Amino acid sequence: MKFIETIKNIWKIEELRNRLLTTLLFVLIYRFGSFIVLPGIDPAALTELRDQTSGGLLALLDMFSGGAFSNASVFALGIMPYISASIVIQLLTIAVPYFQKMQREGESGQRKMNQITRYLTVLILLIQGPSYLVNLSVQLAQAGSALPAGIWFKISSTIILCAGSMFVMWLGERITDKGIGNGISFIILIGIIARFPGSVIKEFVSRLNDAGGGLVMFLLEIVFLLVVIALSIMLVQGTRKIPVQYAKRIVGNKQYGGVRQYIPLKVNAANVMPIIFAQAIMFIPITLVGFSNSESAAGFIGAFMNNTGFWYNFVFALLIIAFTYFYTAIIINPTQMAEHMKLNNGFIPGVKPGKKTAEYIETIMSRITLPGSIFLAIVAILPAFASLLGMTNEFAQFFGGTSLLILVGVVLDTLQQIESHLVNRHYDGLLESGRIKGRAGAAY
Secondary structure (H helix, E strand, O other): OHHHHHHHHHHHOHHHHHHHHHHHHHHHHHHHHOOOEOOOOOHHHOHHHHHHOOOHHHHHHHHHOOOOOOOOEOOOOOOHHHHHHHHHHHHHHHHOHHHHHHHHOOHHHHHHHHHHHHHHHHHHHHHHHHHHHHHHHHHHHHOOOOOOOOHHHHHHHHHHHHHHHHHHHHHHHHHHHHOOOOHHHHHHHHHHHHHHHHHHHHHHHHHHOOOOOHHHHHHHHHHHHHHHHHHHHHHHHOEEEEEEEEOOEEEOOEEEOOOEEEEEEEOOOOOOHHHHHHHHHHOHHHHHHOHHHOOOOOHHHHHOOOOOOHHHHHHHHHHHHHHHHHHHHHHOOHHHHHHHHHHOOEEOOOOOOOHHHHHHHHHHHHHHHHHHHHHHHHHHOHHHHHHHOOOOHHHHOOOOHHHHHHHHHHHHHHHHHHHHHHHHOOOOOOOOOOOOOOOOOOOO
């Protein structure tokens, strides 16, 4: 069988085998830590906390942490504080000259920015940690239990929560360096996958209890989910190719150039990062009012804490469109591409080299980024419509939204890296019909 043969080929490549085993080890450590409850807390008294995280924004936050939030785990705050800090630093590179200078310094500047991001992450954690403990105290009181008294417990628990999130961030960086895929995205992916089986079972039981065609509705939901997954794959892999002609030149007795190649420009060059960053921004209201007040919040703040409401999804969609343009501008530099083509005697047929080529590429990117960003935003808010159709909140989150797009994007990227190792060592790829395209937009 093709599948068994591929597994054997993967196992034969020592570097790939070690990377996969390393990734598996770090994932097991992360999942194990998600069930280690904070010292001094009775795990049997967490029923109210789990009920609180069954819907709304807290359900999303719990999903990103792989259930660690509802388990009152040492990893309860998860990776989102680090992502929030990354957003702030990315925005500062646009507005503040000091950060712009660091960005131009190359690898040394990137190390400085990473260090500042870590410091900012700790600051965010020091704010979210006490807020989480206040919420935990309220939920335990409703279950007839209580947190240990004394200021020392609050200080020590806040330190443990901060250390847990920083350790999760460290695991993500180690996966990137020594494992497979982007570590931070992979950590989020594991949290999403961990919630998927339970969500499907809960939806199945819910539909079985419905009178009149409940099982048929469940099957239709599965079919619709598969359609949405197919559309998400198309969104991640879609490209627009620009033809580039290289002029002939003769050096000695050899001829160079004279061939036509293509520049693959992705419809969604930013991949899932706009979704992740927009979702991190939408978590800000919870941080401002505190986790314990999330259910009682009303008015302006309350509108942005209802993930099935109009204003929440409207602002969420606008943020996704804005971040798509923002990240595309960071990833793709038309001026640099035009200069590279000019130095290699390349040109786009019908377009003058240099400035005109850069303007042409920028125009093409603007045309394909707009529909790509709108489609990305539509897929992202599909869970709100799924909830309105009567699906359980947990299962509805997999109909597009942050969870599905992250799942599709990260899985394709990881499979692409595995296939790259196979092809580079002259083994068959993972697919017989062609190569897998991930976030880079091109097959290796």
